Amino acid sequence: MSTWVPVLAACVAAYLLKLAGHLVPARWLEGPRVRRVTGLLPVALLAALVVVQTVVADQRLVLDARAAGLAVAAVALLLRAPFVVVVVLAALTAALLRHAGWAA
Amino acid sequence: MRRVSEGGDDAPARTARRAVTRQAVSVGLATSAYGVSFGALSVASGLDVWQTCVLSLLLFSGGSQFAFAGIVGAGGSGVAAVATSSLLGVRNGLYGLQVARLLHAHGPRVLLAAHLTIDESTAVAVGQREPSAQRRGFWLTGALVLLGWNLTTLLGAVLGDALGDPRTYGFDAAAAAAFLALLWPRLRSREAAATGVAAAVVAALLSPVTPPGVPVLVAALAAVAVGWWGRRTGAGPVGDEPEGTA
Numbered sequence: 525m526s527t528w529v530p531v532l533a534a535c536v537a538a539y540l541l542k543l544a545g546h547l548v549p550a551r552w553l554e555g556p557r558v559r560r561v562t563g564l565l566p567v568a569l570l571a572a573l574v575v576v577q578t579v580v581a582d583q584r585l586v587l588d589a590r591a592a593g594l595a596v597a598a599v600a601l602l603l604r605a606p607f608v609v610v611v612v613l614a615a616l617t618a619a620l621l622r623h624a625g626w627a628a
Numbered sequence: 629m630r631r632v633s634e635g636g637d638d639a640p641a642r643t644a645r646r647a648v649t650r651q652a653v654s655v656g657l658a659t660s661a662y663g664v665s666f667g668a669l670s671v672a673s674g675l676d677v678w679q680t681c682v683l684s685l686l687l688f689s690g691g692s693q694f695a696f697a698g699i700v701g702a703g704g705s706g707v708a709a710v711a712t713s714s715l716l717g718v719r720n721g722l723y724g725l726q727v728a729r730l731l732h733a734h735g736p737r738v739l740l741a742a743h744l745t746i747d748e749s750t751a752v753a754v755g756q757r758e759p760s761a762q763r764r765g766f767w768l769t770g771a772l773v774l775l776g777w778n779l780t781t782l783l784g785a786v787l788g789d790a791l792g793d794p795r796t797y798g799f800d801a802a803a804a805a806a807f808l809a810l811l812w813p814r815l816r817s818r819e820a821a822a823t824g825v826a827a828a829v830v831a832a833l834l835s836p837v838t839p840p841g842v843p844v845l846v847a848a849l850a851a852v853a854v855g856w857w858g859r860r861t862g863a864g865p866v867g868d869e870p871e872g873t874a
Contacts, residue, residue: 527674527675527676527679528679529706530696530709532682534692534709534713534714538717541718541720542717542721542742542743544721544724545722546728546741546745550725550729553722557855557856560819560858561851561856562718562855563722564850565715565718565855566691566719566810567815567820567824568847568848568851569715569844570810570814571811571825571827571828572827572831573694573698573712573807575832575835576698576844577694577698577800577804583836583840584836585832589798593798593802593805594804594805597801597805597808606658607806608659610809611662611665611805611806611809615665619796619798619801620798
């Protein structure tokens with residue numbers, strides 16, 4: 525299957541979701557349980573993505589330079605650093621550790 | 629004296645307008661800077677420059693784009709990539725509910741507003757008090773991020789092709805840090821923290837034994853479990869705090 529199919533499907537789905545928010549009457553999503561689930565959905569997905577992106581490589585759990593970068597990012601977030609600073613510090617940390625040969 | 633009183637009426641509006649413009653510009657610049665890492669990471673995941681640019685132009689939601697590229701790069705199926713990216717996109721729909729109330733847009737403008745409904749534009753818009761500043765914040769931030777994000781995506785994709793392994797530059801760690809930075813402000817309630825921990829554990833346990841993409845999808849069930857059966861502590865923000873970026 526060409527990669528274009530999922531690329532375009534993801535684009536269409538993303539747009540329809542955005543549009544639905546503008547067109548759907550707000551009361552459709554007003555039940556307290558539905559609100560809680562939809563509010564927590566990004567939390568679960570992002571937490572899982574952090575894990576997968578940090579400690580998974582080739583379907584194995586590994587600790588490498590990414591984990592060090594993430595630790596630095598967490599400290600930066602605790603110190604209320606702006607978004608882009610957090611991201612750049614994480615990248616720099618991983619890049620320097622790899623350059624020095626201290627981490628894979 | 630008349631001028632002074634006129635000035636007095638306009639001054640708060642002018643100040644608010646300047647403030648929202650400043651915010652929109654700084655958010656636009658910050659997000660754009662980070663588009664480079666998406667572009668580079670995306671081509672390293674096996675997507676070509678065109679596909680990378682189409683994602684930034686048409687999908688236009690950083691978190692979903694990184695997730696999509698990450699799953700494709702890890703060898704996950706197209707279905708898993710689309711599903712994860714779309715689940716992450718659900719929050720844009722929730723932002724849309726809020727933003728629609730501020731914008732009162734009609735006709736074709738709704739179609740454009742929908743496309744620009746992302747973390748950044750929503751955060752700047754709802755952060756303003758004046759209705760006119762809210763609308764300005766939404767449109768200006770959305771337009772600046774759309775422009776900057778796409779230009780830097782192209783830059784990153786082309787550079788990424790030329791520079792080789794993005795791990796050398798820590799772009800993989802940048803993606804992880806971006807997810808963490810998006811997650812951070814959402815962790816205030818105990819319910820949210822419990823959901824995050826549960827999802828992280830599920831993802832770590834499943835990653836060695838399931839195809840790429842599946843752990844993230846199964847981890848989403850943590851939100852359903854905590855939200856549906858959890859204690860009724862009220863913390864159910866329908867995108868009440870869209871303060872992430874990208």
